[in-house]
Amino acid sequence: MDFIATILFLALVISSTKALDPCGPQPDDSDLLVIPIYGKCSPFNPPKPDSSFNTVMNMASKDPARVKYLSSLVAQKTTAVPIASGQQVLNIGNYIVRVKIGTPGQLMFMVLDTSNDVAWVPCSGCNGCSATTFSPNTSSTYGSLDCGLPQCAQVRGLSCPATGSAACSFNQSYGGDSSFSANLVRDSLGLANDIVPDFAFGCINVISGGSVPPQGLLGLGRGPMSLISQSGALYSGVFSYCRVQVPIAPEYLAFNPNTGAGTIIDSGTVVTRFVQPIYKAIRDEFVKHVKGPFTAIGVFDTCFDATAEAEAPLITLHFEALSMPLPMENSFLHTSAGSRACLAIAPVPNNVNAAMNVIANLQQQNHRILFDVINSRLGIAREACN
Structure with a gap:
């Protein structure tokens, strides 16, 4: 089956892999560790x-x-x-991934969601955010995006003036009891050993309510602002994951x-x-x-x-x-x-x-789920993800 064979040629394979330190960075440059949000490797695991x-x-x-x-x-x-x-977004965050944003990379544990198109993280100075935030001032590759750029038109809840140039700001509700305000910005996104340059995401400056994921969300949907769309030829519109x-x-x-x-x-x-x-x-x-x-x-x-x-x-x-x-x-x-x-x-x-x-x-769980977004195909194979 060609969709199963495609697994062998993936540039990005999201999986739970074995390493000397199961909670540390993974040595395989094609693997990104997917962590259950309440698992032992998660910073959100209760005491x-x-x-x-x-x-x-x-x-x-x-x-x-x-x-x-x-x-x-x-x-x-x-x-x-x-x-x-x-x-839209909903407060269901069962899995997180370890990513690095900026240059040098700043570690964030972001919720992974295949049904959302957006990415956003809390930024320094944020009102209502958790203690862990992304600091734009310490990144040499950080840049803001204004309302005149095409990326801004893709954002839901846009707040731009009718005329003139201004920062691309937007507001979104989350989970029915929370909301946040953010500016659309760009910076390098590090996934395992891969770098996605000029990745556009929301830099949150205000949060209201307690449902927003503490260190942000990474969307893998089909829209133009998702990771799969923004990564271009790096992953060729294909990704997979394997659930423990x-x-x-x-x-x-x-x-x-x-x-x-x-x-x-x-x-x-x-x-x-x-x-x-x-x-x-x-x-x-x-x-x-x-x-x-x-x-x-x-x-x-x-x-x-x-x-x-x-x-x-x-x-x-x-x-x-x-x-x-x-x-x-x-x-x-x-x-x-x-x-x-x-x-x-x-x-x-x-x-x-x-x-x-x-x-x-x-x-x-313990199946490799492969999404070929470009060709609209799905592959499933049994795998010992644990």
Whole structure:
């Protein structure tokens, strides 16, 4: 399969790689470490981490808002391919990456989001920002961008005068309870050993609310301001990441560009969501093979005694020219005590597009997910990302 072979020729491979210091800079010049935001390598890891099950449940509590946001994106615009572009932001930051901005490079841990097109970081002197900020005054490659430049027209929430030249300023809301103001600027962006020169991003000067990612956001969407678009020939519009059969009518999974119906792959949603006909078919087949009784825990309505897990059938997601079998660790979550297991799939929330499915990051873990943005292709391969 040519999309799998493409992996061998990637200029940028985003993955969890092995090194002597798993939390230190990676020696491979093609690898960028993707860090779970509550993982041991994250500066945002709480001093007393919760159990893995409770952490997942807490993160999954944001999923309904995330799925509703994604539904609004695909419904408000038409596209010929099932890779939508995000022009809004939502407070879902499950993974971060270590990047360096400026010359010399200043280390920042930015939230990674495949559904957003923008990048922004808190800058020195910012009101309401965290202690870690980017300092433009100490970078020899920093430059401001004014309202007359074409990049400025791509920014949502633009605040420019009708006439004259001024700094390209913009305001954006974030997560429903936060907002920020920023100026569009440019500087070098360091990813592993690669440098993206003159990268345009928002330099935040005011934050209101507590949901804005403390050290910024890096968007990997299809828009002109995303990392993939601005990096040009460096990555050729291709990137991938690797995250640590019931017969169903194909039309439930097919993408409809006019209605937003179909299936998308998202890095910010925790639990895979299927429309009711698909979810019911999976659950009904599942309970035929696994001994009950079944109870509900949070968003999961198919939890059972963990000793019955060996009876569970294999779940496989079928795409055109590709099948994705889900190993047991991608299919179930276990309670903190280990006595109960839950089918790690849920129905689409009632208040969103009833025809849209989301394949989320629990099911993507230990798979290489490849996005060929230029050619609008997707590749999936099993890989031991851990």
